[in-house]
Amino acid sequence: MPQPIIEMHNIQKHFGSVIALAGVSVNVVPGECHCLLGDNGAGKSTFIKTMSGVHKPTSGDIMFEGQTMNFERPRDAIAAGIATVYQDLAMIPLMSVSRNFFMGNEPVRRIGPLRFFDHAHAAEVTMAEMRKMGINLRGPDQAVGTLSGGERQTVAIARAVHFGAKVLILDEPTSALGVRQTSNVLATIDKVRKKGVGVVFITHNVRHAMAVGDRFTVLNRGKTLGTAQRGEVTAEELQDMMAGGQELATLEGSLGGTV
Amino acid sequence: MSASQADATDERVKEMSAIRRWLIRPELGGIVGTLAVFTFFILFAGDSGMFNMQGVMNWGVVSAQFMIIAVGACTLMIAGEFDLSVGSMIGFAGMMIAIFLVVLGWPAWLSIILTFVMCMGVGALNGFIVIKTGLPSFIVTLASLFILRGFTIYLPQTIESKTIIGGIRDAAEGDWFASLFGGTIGQGFFRWLGENGFIGVFERGTRAGEPVVDGIPMLMIWAVALIIFGHVLLTKTKFGNWIFASGGDAQAARYVGVPVNRVKILMFMFTAFCACVFATCQVMEFGSAGADRGLLKEFEAIIAVVIGGALLTGGYGSVIGAALGALIFGVVQQGLFFAGVESSLFRVFLGVILLMAVILNTYIRRMITGER
Amino acid sequence: MNKLVTTLALATALVTAPLMAQAEGEKYVLVSHAPDSDSWWNTIKNGIALAGDQMGVEVEYRNPPTGDIADMARIIEQAAASGPNGIITTLADYDVLQGPITAAVDSGIDVIIMNTGTPDQAREVGALMYVGQPEYDAGLAAGIRAKGDGVTKFLCVNHAIQQPTVGERCRGFADGLGVELGDAMMDSGTDPAEIKNKVLAYLSANPDTDGILTLGPVSADPTIAALQENGMAGDIYFGTFDLGEEIVKGIKDGTIQWGIDQQPFLQAYLPVVILANYHRYGVLPGNNINSGPGFVTADGLTKVEEFAGEYR
Numbered sequence: 001m002p003q004p005i006i007e008m009h010n011i012q013k014h015f016g017s018v019i020a021l022a023g024v025s026v027n028v029v030p031g032e033c034h035c036l037l038g039d040n041g042a043g044k045s046t047f048i049k050t051m052s053g054v055h056k057p058t059s060g061d062i063m064f065e066g067q068t069m070n071f072e073r074p075r076d077a078i079a080a081g082i083a084t085v086y087q088d089l090a091m092i093p094l095m096s097v098s099r100n101f102f103m104g105n106e107p108v109r110r111i112g113p114l115r116f117f118d119h120a121h122a123a124e125v126t127m128a129e130m131r132k133m134g135i136n137l138r139g140p141d142q143a144v145g146t147l148s149g150g151e152r153q154t155v156a157i158a159r160a161v162h163f164g165a166k167v168l169i170l171d172e173p174t175s176a177l178g179v180r181q182t183s184n185v186l187a188t189i190d191k192v193r194k195k196g197v198g199v200v201f202i203t204h205n206v207r208h209a210m211a212v213g214d215r216f217t218v219l220n221r222g223k224t225l226g227t228a229q230r231g232e233v234t235a236e237e238l239q240d241m242m243a244g245g246q247e248l249a250t251l252e253g254s255l256g257g258t259v
Numbered sequence: 260m261s262a263s264q265a266d267a268t269d270e271r272v273k274e275m276s277a278i279r280r281w282l283i284r285p286e287l288g289g290i291v292g293t294l295a296v297f298t299f300f301i302l303f304a305g306d307s308g309m310f311n312m313q314g315v316m317n318w319g320v321v322s323a324q325f326m327i328i329a330v331g332a333c334t335l336m337i338a339g340e341f342d343l344s345v346g347s348m349i350g351f352a353g354m355m356i357a358i359f360l361v362v363l364g365w366p367a368w369l370s371i372i373l374t375f376v377m378c379m380g381v382g383a384l385n386g387f388i389v390i391k392t393g394l395p396s397f398i399v400t401l402a403s404l405f406i407l408r409g410f411t412i413y414l415p416q417t418i419e420s421k422t423i424i425g426g427i428r429d430a431a432e433g434d435w436f437a438s439l440f441g442g443t444i445g446q447g448f449f450r451w452l453g454e455n456g457f458i459g460v461f462e463r464g465t466r467a468g469e470p471v472v473d474g475i476p477m478l479m480i481w482a483v484a485l486i487i488f489g490h491v492l493l494t495k496t497k498f499g500n501w502i503f504a505s506g507g508d509a510q511a512a513r514y515v516g517v518p519v520n521r522v523k524i525l526m527f528m529f530t531a532f533c534a535c536v537f538a539t540c541q542v543m544e545f546g547s548a549g550a551d552r553g554l555l556k557e558f559e560a561i562i563a564v565v566i567g568g569a570l571l572t573g574g575y576g577s578v579i580g581a582a583l584g585a586l587i588f589g590v591v592q593q594g595l596f597f598a599g600v601e602s603s604l605f606r607v608f609l610g611v612i613l614l615m616a617v618i619l620n621t622y623i624r625r626m627i628t629g630e631r
Numbered sequence: 632m633n634k635l636v637t638t639l640a641l642a643t644a645l646v647t648a649p650l651m652a653q654a655e656g657e658k659y660v661l662v663s664h665a666p667d668s669d670s671w672w673n674t675i676k677n678g679i680a681l682a683g684d685q686m687g688v689e690v691e692y693r694n695p696p697t698g699d700i701a702d703m704a705r706i707i708e709q710a711a712a713s714g715p716n717g718i719i720t721t722l723a724d725y726d727v728l729q730g731p732i733t734a735a736v737d738s739g740i741d742v743i744i745m746n747t748g749t750p751d752q753a754r755e756v757g758a759l760m761y762v763g764q765p766e767y768d769a770g771l772a773a774g775i776r777a778k779g780d781g782v783t784k785f786l787c788v789n790h791a792i793q794q795p796t797v798g799e800r801c802r803g804f805a806d807g808l809g810v811e812l813g814d815a816m817m818d819s820g821t822d823p824a825e826i827k828n829k830v831l832a833y834l835s836a837n838p839d840t841d842g843i844l845t846l847g848p849v850s851a852d853p854t855i856a857a858l859q860e861n862g863m864a865g866d867i868y869f870g871t872f873d874l875g876e877e878i879v880k881g882i883k884d885g886t887i888q889w890g891i892d893q894q895p896f897l898q899a900y901l902p903v904v905i906l907a908n909y910h911r912y913g914v915l916p917g918n919n920i921n922s923g924p925g926f927v928t929a930d931g932l933t934k935v936e937e938f939a940g941e942y943r
Contacts (some may be wrong), residue, residue, distance in 0.1 A: 053310070078515070084514065086514060092507035092508045092574060093628060094503070094507045094575040094628050095500075099503060099504075104501075104512070104515035104516040104517045113592040115496070116495045117499065143627055148627030148630065298915060307713050311712065313738075314709075314712040315714070318709075320705065320708075321705050421795050422794075422795060422798075423724055423726070423793075425725070425726035426726070428726075452635055459738065461738050462738060463736075463737060463739060465736075465737070467737065471680075471738050541701055545729070549727070549793060550791035550792070551699060551700070551855045552695045552701055591645050593709050596691075596710070596713070606667075607695060616644060
C-alpha cells in the first residue's frame with residue numbers, strides 16, 4: 001500500500017462537556033476511495049471539519065505527507081491540498097457555472113495597472129472541465145441553479161480537482177439525489193480516484209459506499225469501529241456496525257483484528 | 260454511468276435561441292420599464308416642456324441623484340446586505356460639511372475629505388457590527404438611521420441654534436476640490452447652443468441671454484462615473500465575483516476562501532461613499548445643509564435597485580439595471596408633474612411600477628437561474 | 632376627469648387614451664414645501680381651485696412628498712421647464728430655493744411668494760410680491776398679547792423643527808413675552824401620540840409652565856388631548872397658530888384662548904387672481920399683502936366653524 005497522504009492519529013474533539021470525537025484514527029492513501037460511514041450524530045461531520053481545518057482537534061495529530069500539520073483555518077487546509085465539497089454548500093445557484101468554478105481562485109488578466117477577471121479563460125477552462133466530467137452546458141454563463149443536484153456535486157468535485165486537491169472530502173454527496181444522479185456522482189468519484197486523488201467519501205448509505213469504496217471506516221458515537229478493506233466486509237456487516245456495533249464480536253474475525 | 264454518455268445532450272434541456280439568450284438578462288426588466296415609461300410620457304407630456312433641454316435636465320438631474328445612491332445600494336444588496344442609513348447619512352454628511360466649512364471656517368477640500376472619511380468610517384462600523392454580531396443589517400442600519408438623523412438635528416441646533424446652515428457656496432468659492440461636486444462643465448458648448456437657438460435663453464434679469472441650461476452638472480458626471488465603476492467592479496473583476504459569492508451564499512463562499520467579511524464591510528463603506536457624494540453635490544448646489552435632507556432616500560435607493568432587477572436576498576443583480584431603475588424612478592417622479600397628474604398620486608404610480616417590475620424581474624430571474 | 636384618464640393610462644402604461652385637452656386660459660403652478668401628510672395645505676388646494684374656476688385659469692398644486700426642500704427645488708425647476716405663465720411658491724429655505732426661483736424669473740415666468748419667506752427675500756429673488764404672514768412678527772404680536780394676559784413661562788410645541796421659518800414664530804413669541812427661548816421650544820415630531828406624550832411629560836417636569844404655543848393643527852390637536860388628559864384644559868393659557876376643526880372646538884370650549892389665523896385661503900386665492908389680472912390687464916397691487924395675523928377668539932366663530940379645514 002502506498003504512503004498515506006494524510007494520517008489522523010487518535011483525534012479527540014470536545015465541545016464543552018460533549019465529547020464529539022473520542023480518539024479516531026484514519027488515514028487516506030492516494031488513488032483510493034475511503035468511505036467514512038456512520039449514523040447521524042456519529043461524529044462524521046466533526047471529523048471531516050477537523051480534517052479540513054474548520055475545527056482544531058482537542059488532542060491528536062494530523063500528518064500530511066509525513067509532516068505534522070496544524071490547520072488554523074479552512075484556507076490552510078485548502079492551500080495544503082485538502083478540498084471539501086459540502087452537501088448543500090457546494091455551489092451558489094444564482095451564479096454562473098464559470099463564476100462558481102473559479103470562486104475564490106479567479107483568473108486575472110492585467111491591463112496596465114488594472115486587473116480584471118479573465119472571463120474568456122474562465123469560460124474555456126470551465127467548458128473543458130465540464131465536458132470531461134460529462135456535463136453539457138449551454139454555455140459557461142449558465143447559472144448553477146439550472147443544473148441538477150448531481151451535476152452541482154460534479155461541478156464542485158471538478159473544481160476541487162482542477163485546483164490541485166490531493167485529498168477530496170465529499171460530505172454526503174449522494175444523500176439528496178435520485179438513482180441516476182447518484183450513479184453519475186459515483187462515476188465521478190471513480191474518475192477522480194483514478195487521477196491519484198485520495199477521496200474521503202462520507203455517507204450513511206452502505207450501498208453507495210460498497211459501489212466505489214476501497215476501504216471502509218465506521219464511526220459510532222465518536223469512536224471508530226475499525227477500517228476494513230474492500231472484500232473483507234459485507235454490506236450487512238457495515239450496516240450492523242453503523243447501527244450500534246451489537247454484532248461486534250462476530251465481526252472481529254472478519255475485520256482482521258483491527259478493532 | 261459511462262463517460263460516453265457525457266457527449267449526449269440531455270433531451271430535457273431545451274435549446275435557447277440566440278435572441279432569447281441575448282434578451283434574457285438581469286437588466287431586461289429595467290430596459291422594458293424604461294421604454295414603457297418614455298413611451299408613456301412622450302405620448303402624454305410630449306408637448307409640456309418635458310423633452311426640451313430644461314426639462315431633460317430636470318428629470319436627468321433627479322435621476323442622476325437616484326443613480327448615485329442606487330449604485331451603492333445595488334452593490335451592497337448583491338453582497339447580501341442592506342443599508343437603511345443612506346438617507347440619514349446624506350443629511351449627516353451635508354451637515355458635517357456645513358459645520359466644518361461654515362461654522363469652523365476650515366477650507367472646503369479639508370471639510371469634504373474629512374466628511375468622506377467620517378461617513379466611510381460609519382459605513383465600516385455598520386459593516387463591522389453586522390459581521391461581528393450576526394444581526395441582520397436591516398436592524399443595525401436602522402439604528403444608524405436614527406443615530407445619524409439625531410446628530411444631524413442636534414449638532415446644528417446646539418452650535419447655531421437652527422436646523423439649517425447656509426452660506427456653503429460662498430465659503431467654498433474658488434476651491435478646486437469643491438468644484439468637483441458643484442457647478443457644471445461644458446458651459447461653452449451650452450452657450451453656443453443657446454446663441455444658436457437650439458436651447459432656450461433667459462429673457463430678463465442679470466443672466467439675460469444666457470442659456471437656461473448652462474452645462475452638465477457635476478452630479479451627472481458622478482452618476483455616470485459611479486455606474487461605470489460599479490458595473491466594471493461587479494462584472495469584470497475578481498472582487499466582483501466575491502461580491503456575488505458573498506451575497507449568494509456567504510458560507511459556501513467562505514469554504515472556498517472568499518474573504519466574505521472584508522467584502523461586506525467594503526461594500527458598506529462604498530454605500531456610505533455614494534451617500535456622501537450625493538450629499539456633497541447637494542450642499543454645493545444648494546448652498547445649505549438642512550436637518551431634513553435625504554429623508555426616505557434609503558427606500559428610494561432600494562426601490563430603484565429592485566426595479567432594476569436585483570434580488571432582495573442578495574447574490575443577484577446588476578448595476579446597469581439599478582441605474583435604469585433610478586432613471587425610471589426619476590422620470591416618473593418628475594414626469595407626473597409635466598403630465599399634470601395630481602402629485603399625491605405619485606405614490607400610487609410608484610407602487611404600481613414597483614409591483615410590475617418585481618413580477619417581471621422574478622420571471623426573468625427564474626428563467627436565468629433555474630430557481631423554482 | 633382628464634387627470635383620471637391620465638391616471639388610469641399610466642397604471643396600465645400602454646393604453647393609448649386620447650391626449651389631454653389643454654385647459655383654456657393661463658396656467659399657474661403653486662409649489663409648497665409641505666409633505667403629503669400635512670393636512671393644513673388642503674385649504675390652499677381649495678383656494679387655488681376656487682380662484683382657478685372663477686378666473687378661468689388652469690391651476691396645479693405640487694409639493695415634495697416627504698417635505699425635503701431639496702426635492703422642492705427640483706419641483707420648481709420642473710415647473711419652470713413646463714412653461715407656465717406664473718409660479719406661486721413658498722420660500723421655505725432661501726439658500727436652497729433662491730437659485731431655482733431666480734432662474735424661473737429670469738426665464739420669463741412671473742413668481743409670487745406665498746406663506747413662508749419674507750418680503751425682503753421675495754424682492755431679492757425677483758418675485759412680484761409676497762402674500763403671507765411674516766412669521767416672526769406674528770409670533771411677536773402673539774407674545775405681546777400673552778404677556779398682557781399674564782403669561783410668564785411658556786412651552787412652544789414645534790412639529791416642524793427642520794423648517795427654520797416656523798421656528799421663528801417661537802422666537803417672536805419669546806421676544807414678545809420678554810423671556811429667553813432657551814429649551815422652551817420642543818421638537819415634537821409629527822406623530823400625534825408622540826406629541827401628546829411629550830407635552831404631558833414636559834408639563835409634569837415643568838409644573839411652573841403657564842402658557843403653551845402650538846404651531847399648527849399637527850401639534851395643536853394632540854396638545855388639546857394632552858391637556859384634557861391631565862386636567863389642565865382651560866386652566867393653562869393656550870394659544871395656537873392656524874386653525875382646524877379641533878382648534879375651533881378648543882376655542883369654543885375655552886381650552887384655547889386664541890388661534891392665529893394667517894388666512895391661508897387668501898395666500899392661495901389672491902396670488903392666482905393677482906397673476907391672472909396682471910397677465911390680462913397689466914394691473915398689480917403696489918405692495919406686499921399681509922394675510923395675517925388675525926386673532927380668532929371665542930367671539931365670532933360661526934364663519935370659521937362653518938369653513939374650518941376647507942376655506943379657513
